[in-house]
Amino acid sequence: MIRAQVLICGGTGCTSSGSKAIQQAFNEQIEIAGLSEEVKLVQTGCFGLCALGPVVIIYPDGTFYSRVTTDDVPEIVSEHLLKGRVVERLVYADTGAEKVDNVADVSLSDTAFYKAQHRVALRNCGVINPENIDEYIAMDGYQALGKVLTEMTPEEVIDVVLKSGLRGRGGAGFPTGRKWSMARTLVPDADQKYVCCNADEGDPGAFMDRSVLEGDPHAVLEAMAIAGYAIGANQGFIYVRAEYPIAVSRLKIAIQQAHEYGLLGKNIFGTGFDFDIELRLGAGAFVCGEETALMTSIEGKRGEPRPRPPFPAVKGLFGKPTILNNVETYANIPQIILKGADWFASMGTEKSKGTKVFALGGKIKHTGLVEVPMGTTLRQIVEEIGGGIPNGKKFKAAQTGGPSGGCIPAEHLDVPIDYDNLIAIGSMMGSGGLIVMDEDNCMVDIAKFFLEFTVDESCGKCTPCRVGTKRLLEMLTKITEGKGTMEDLDEMEELCYYIKNNALCGLGQTAPNPVLSTLRYFRDEYVAHIVDKKCPAGVCKKLLTYKIDREKCIGCGMCARQCPAAAISKTDYTAPGKKLPAMEIDPQKCVKCGACMAACKFKAISKE
Amino acid sequence: MKSLAELAAIREKMKDRVVLREGQGDIRVVVGMATCGIAAGARPVLSAFVEGVANAGLSDKVTVTQTGCIGICQYEPVVEVFESGKEKVTYVKMTADKAKEVIEKHLKGGSPVAEYTIGQNQ
Numbered sequence: 001m002i003r004a005q006v007l008i009c010g011g012t013g014c015t016s017s018g019s020k021a022i023q024q025a026f027n028e029q030i031e032i033a034g035l036s037e038e039v040k041l042v043q044t045g046c047f048g049l050c051a052l053g054p055v056v057i058i059y060p061d062g063t064f065y066s067r068v069t070t071d072d073v074p075e076i077v078s079e080h081l082l083k084g085r086v087v088e089r090l091v092y093a094d095t096g097a098e099k100v101d102n103v104a105d106v107s108l109s110d111t112a113f114y115k116a117q118h119r120v121a122l123r124n125c126g127v128i129n130p131e132n133i134d135e136y137i138a139m140d141g142y143q144a145l146g147k148v149l150t151e152m153t154p155e156e157v158i159d160v161v162l163k164s165g166l167r168g169r170g171g172a173g174f175p176t177g178r179k180w181s182m183a184r185t186l187v188p189d190a191d192q193k194y195v196c197c198n199a200d201e202g203d204p205g206a207f208m209d210r211s212v213l214e215g216d217p218h219a220v221l222e223a224m225a226i227a228g229y230a231i232g233a234n235q236g237f238i239y240v241r242a243e244y245p246i247a248v249s250r251l252k253i254a255i256q257q258a259h260e261y262g263l264l265g266k267n268i269f270g271t272g273f274d275f276d277i278e279l280r281l282g283a284g285a286f287v288c289g290e291e292t293a294l295m296t297s298i299e300g301k302r303g304e305p306r307p308r309p310p311f312p313a314v315k316g317l318f319g320k321p322t323i324l325n326n327v328e329t330y331a332n333i334p335q336i337i338l339k340g341a342d343w344f345a346s347m348g349t350e351k352s353k354g355t356k357v358f359a360l361g362g363k364i365k366h367t368g369l370v371e372v373p374m375g376t377t378l379r380q381i382v383e384e385i386g387g388g389i390p391n392g393k394k395f396k397a398a399q400t401g402g403p404s405g406g407c408i409p410a411e412h413l414d415v416p417i418d419y420d421n422l423i424a425i426g427s428m429m430g431s432g433g434l435i436v437m438d439e440d441n442c443m444v445d446i447a448k449f450f451l452e453f454t455v456d457e458s459c460g461k462c463t464p465c466r467v468g469t470k471r472l473l474e475m476l477t478k479i480t481e482g483k484g485t486m487e488d489l490d491e492m493e494e495l496c497y498y499i500k501n502n503a504l505c506g507l508g509q510t511a512p513n514p515v516l517s518t519l520r521y522f523r524d525e526y527v528a529h530i531v532d533k534k535c536p537a538g539v540c541k542k543l544l545t546y547k548i549d550r551e552k553c554i555g556c557g558m559c560a561r562q563c564p565a566a567a568i569s570k571t572d573y574t575a576p577g578k579k580l581p582a583m584e585i586d587p588q589k590c591v592k593c594g595a596c597m598a599a600c601k602f603k604a605i606s607k608e
Numbered sequence: 609m610k611s612l613a614e615l616a617a618i619r620e621k622m623k624d625r626v627v628l629r630e631g632q633g634d635i636r637v638v639v640g641m642a643t644c645g646i647a648a649g650a651r652p653v654l655s656a657f658v659e660g661v662a663n664a665g666l667s668d669k670v671t672v673t674q675t676g677c678i679g680i681c682q683y684e685p686v687v688e689v690f691e692s693g694k695e696k697v698t699y700v701k702m703t704a705d706k707a708k709e710v711i712e713k714h715l716k717g718g719s720p721v722a723e724y725t726i727g728q729n730q
């Protein structure tokens with residue numbers, strides 16, 4: 001009889017911090033302690049608190065252990081599993097809860113990180129074993145497919161999705177129900193239709209789709225079958241990037257298990273409905289996340305976008321009507337079918353319903369995945385859930401939407417986040433990457449970083465994107481090197497709008513957003529680079545000078561030893577009270593690596 | 609799989625396995641499992657509760673868990689029952705047979721078995 005379960009995160013984050021070895025160690029120790037009959041090990045998907053990995057949760061009490069090493073395992077087994085004593089030193093400290101009786105306040109659900117969250121798309125991630133279809137079924141899995149096939153007409157399914165107000169979670173926010181309805185009705189005599197899943201998650205900093213595929217792959221399969229029934233398709237494709245090996249292998253297992261149970265394949269639930277899903281691995285080109293490029297790539301051709309219309313709902317994959325939805329969008333569907341459109345529409349704001357998963361990254365304490373109702377403010381996400389900014393630094397901006405999005409400054413921290421509000425303040429939802437920046441980040445440098453990304457990833461088919469982004473990047477580089485002029489700023493802005501209006505696909509049309517939004521909110525930083533030849537955040541190397549304060553320098557020479565360019569030498573000045581002559585930096589030789597500043601124990605070196 | 613009934617059957621069969629992870633039931637049965645408790649025979653008591661609760665179909669309502677030394681070693685094995693809104697009940701010198709009785713009368717029936725509580729055994 002199983003009385004306790006040890007859940008070990010097998011997501012990509014925790015796997016890379018060693019969760020496989022920990023699982024092995026638990027196996028051995030549980031065997032040694034003779035608890036194999038009582039304690040069960042379960043490998044799950046991502047819990048969301050990637051910064052604290054590897055993560056282990058022990059149920060029924062739900063004790064949350066973070067940063068576990070293989071050396072800790074014997075102690076956890078002998079103390080917690082055998083004697084029932086929580087290993088306090090490994091428990092995540094920020095529980096935000098009062099201690100009640102002898103019920104340990106160490107449960108994951110008590111932490112500030114989880115309390116404000118509302119998990120719909122991520123509901124099974126970190127709860128079930130993604131490689132076991134039975135566990136998914138135990139959590140009401142495939143009930144929605146059963147309901148749809150036996151009790152609902154395709155029109156009723158589309159109606160529920162439409163009424164729920166679900167919008168595409170890939171970024172653009174197109175109403176999902178409308179997309180399905182178009183694919184069902186626009187080409188009435190189509191002999192073949194397709195259902196595609198966009199799992200080509202490419203925004204720097206976004207990893208929610210990966211986590212859903214790794215933690216709850218069956219939810220996506222079930223939703224795609226429901227979509228197939230709704231639009232009249234019996235073939236699905238999941239386009240997933242090859243850089244996600246764990247997601248790929250779990251999808252393969254899930255598809256095979258669903259086949260064995262007859263939940264994919266011919267005559268599902270004896271209703272005569274056939275549906276099958278194939279995987280297609282992408283080679284990692286960012287442009288293949290764009291819908292027309294993605295379908296071109298599935299067809300086996302070079303992944304390049306094409307003009308729309310015709311829209312995929314009319315002429316998509318292999319020229320047939322096709323719907324393409326994002327992983328997170330699909331993950332919401334089974335819940336909407338089971339709990340109803342009203343339940344889903346009760347969450348969120350007027351025009352953005354439900355919840356959204358954000359991948360928190362950058363200068364934030366709790367790097368990880370969070371799912372909150374639409375309309376939650378950025379402040380709540382950053383300060384409450386994310387735990388604020390480490391090292392007492394000040395919040396400067398949050399970047400949403402990756403290379404297509406923009407920066408949100410502190411003045412907009414209290415804006416409720418939804419699709420329309422983000423666009424109004426010059427950013428966009430994107431797939432939900434949220435990168436937090438503090439006073440040490442240079443906004444010109446950030447814009448340059450994203451431009452470097454789009455220049456690399458531009459497919460080259462249309463000139464505005466291929467040449468335009470390259471020219472933009474050159475102007476930005478010029479500014480970060482202190483060679484920019486005020487005229488460059490105006491020219492840059494003009495070029496941004498030109499690219500936006502003329503590029504062929506979403507990649508080019510949104511590529512200037514990082515520049516435009518930083519220009520809008522942080523123009524003073526651009527001006528500081530151009531007029532004062534200074535980088536206020538101290539990031540742009542060409543504008544930095546390192547200096548040694550000769551009154552503070554004791555002449556120990558630590559800095560000179562660290563300097564890779566031999567740019568530091570002795571002076572003939574000895575400060576009062578010091579025994580050795582002070583050092584100085586030759587600005588001609590200095591490569592601005594900062595090694596001297598890190599080495600100085602007397603805070604005598606500064607940069608400006 | 610040919611029918612929804614089969615799906616429902618798998619769901620029922622698997623439910624016990626995941627219900628453990630769905631958060632906590634209304635009632636918590638905590639078995640003292642420090643060295644003294646184990647030496648006094650807490651392990652069969654714990655097993656009796658785990659199995660008994662599952663067999664009685666109470667898995668949704670009752671969470672069986674363990675704790676360390678409760679501090680009254682001479683009364684081990686000690687079992688405490690927490691129920692929201694009610695006073696904690698402490699059972700002492702438990703055995704597997706007594707556990708079955710507690711499941712039947714207290715967890716299922718709602719009235720504590722007075723003769724096994726600490727008040728009656730001092």
